[in-house]
Amino acid sequence: GEDVEQSLFLSVREGDSSVINCTYTDSSSTYLYWYKQEPGAGLQLLTYIFSNMDMKQDQRLTVLLNKKDKHLSLRIADTQTGDSAIYFCAETLNTGGFKTIFGAGTRLFVKA
Amino acid sequence: EPEVTQTPSHQVTQMGQEVILRCVPISNHLYFYWYRQILGQKVEFLVSFYNNEISEKSEIFDDQFSVERPDGSNFTLKIRSTKLEDSAMYFCASRDGQGVDTQYFGPGTRLTVL
Numbered sequence: 001g002e003d004v005e006q007s008l009f010l011s012v013r014e015g016d017s018s019v020i021n022c023t024y025t026d027s028s029s030t031y032l033y034w035y036k037q038e039p040g041a042g043l044q045l046l047t048y049i050f051s052n053m054d055m056k057q058d059q060r061l062t063v064l065l066n067k068k069d070k071h072l073s074l075r076i077a078d079t080q081t082g083d084s085a086i087y088f089c090a091e092t093l094n095t096g097g098f099k100t101i102f103g104a105g106t107r108l109f110v111k112a
Numbered sequence: 113e114p115e116v117t118q119t120p121s122h123q124v125t126q127m128g129q130e131v132i133l134r135c136v137p138i139s140n141h142l143y144f145y146w147y148r149q150i151l152g153q154k155v156e157f158l159v160s161f162y163n164n165e166i167s168e169k170s171e172i173f174d175d176q177f178s179v180e181r182p183d184g185s186n187f188t189l190k191i192r193s194t195k196l197e198d199s200a201m202y203f204c205a206s207r208d209g210q211g212v213d214t215q216y217f218g219p220g221t222r223l224t225v226l
Contacts, residue, residue, distance in 0.1 A: 031214055042219040043155070043203060088155065092215065097160030097168025098143060098207070100215055104154045 002026045004103035006089050011109040018076040020106045022089030025070065029091040030098070032065060034074045037086045037105070046074070046087075076108075084110045114138045116218035118204050124224045125194055133189045133221045135204030144187045145205040145215065146179065148172070155203065161187065162209075194225045 003025045012018045024032070033048045049056045049063045049072075056063045062075040076083055086105040092098055117136045125131050137144050146158040159169040161179050178190045187206075191198055204218040 033214070035217075042201075043217045045214070045217070048214050090155075095168060097145075097162070099145070099157040099160055099168055099170075100147070100205070101157065102147075102155040 002093065002101050004089055004091060004101050006087075006103040006106045008104065009107050009109070011111065012079050013111050014079060014081055016079055018074075018079045018083070018108055018110075020074045020076075020087050020089075020108065022072040022074075022103055023070055024072065024089070024091050024101075026091065026093055026101070027067075027070065028094040030094050031092045032063075032072050033088075033090040033092070033100070034061075034063065035088040035090060035102075037088060043088070079108075079110050081110045081112055084108055114216075116204055116206055116216050118202075118218040118221050120221060121219065122222045122224070124226065127196055127225055128193050131191050131194055131223065133191075133202050133204075133223070135187045135189075135206075135218055136185050137187055137204065137206030138208070138216055139185070140208055141206035141216075142209040143167075143207045144179075144181070145207075146189045147203045147205065147217075148200040149203065149220075150197075150200045158189075191223075194223075196225050199223055199225045 006022045034046045035043045060077045064073045088105045089103040092100045119134045144161045149155045159173045160167045176192045201220045203220045205215045207215045
C-alpha cells in the first residue's frame with residue numbers, strides 16, 4: 001500500500017536541533033521530500049533527496065534516508081522560532097502518473 | 113525562478129454551483145497535477161495529467177471532477193456541482209519529467225462551499 005507516516009507534534013527549545021521522522025511503505029519511490037507549511041500558506045519545498053542517496057545536507061537542514069527501513073528524517077540545526085510550522089514528508093511514486101503521497105504533517109513548536 | 117501560479121487565491125461558491133480552478137504550470141513542464149488539502153488534514157493526490165490525458169487519478173476524483181489543458185499554458189480543474197465537503201485548499205503542481213524531476217507546487221486556491 002501507499003502510506004507515509006509521521007509523528008504529529010514536536011516541541012524544541014530555540015537553538016536546539018529538531019529531528020522529524022517519517023516512515024513510508026512504498027518501495028517504488030523516486031524522490032522523497034520535506035515541505036514546510038505555515039498557517040494559511042502553501043507548500044514550501046525545503047529539500048528533497050533522490051531515493052538512491054543516503055544523506056543530503058543543505059545549510060541547517062540534513063536529510064537522512066534509510067532505504068532498507070523505509071525511514072526518512074529531517075534534522076534542523078539551531079532551530080529558530082521562525083521554523084515553527086507543519087512539516088510534511090512526501091514521496092513521489094514510480095507509478096504511471098508519478099503522484100506524490102504526503103504524510104499527515106508534524107507540527108513543530110519552537111519555544112523561545 | 114519560474115513558478116507555478118494559481119487563480120483565484122480564494123473562491124467562494126454556493127453548493128451545487130460549478131467552479132473552475134486555474135493553474136499556469138512552469139512553461140517547459142510536461143506533467144501536471146492537482147492535489148487538495150482539507151483544513152487540518154494531509155495533502156491528497158487527485159489527478160495527474162500528461163500528454164493531454166489523465167495518467168492517474170485517485171478515488172476522490174469522481175465524475176464531478178474534470179481537468180483540461182485548454183491551451184498551451186493553462187491547466188484547469190472543474191468541479192461540476194460543488195458539495196460542502198469540497199471545501200479545501202487545492203494545489204496545482206507540475207514537473208518537467210527529466211533531469212532533477214521534482215514537483216513544483218503552486219500557492220493554492222482556497223475553495224469555500226457554502
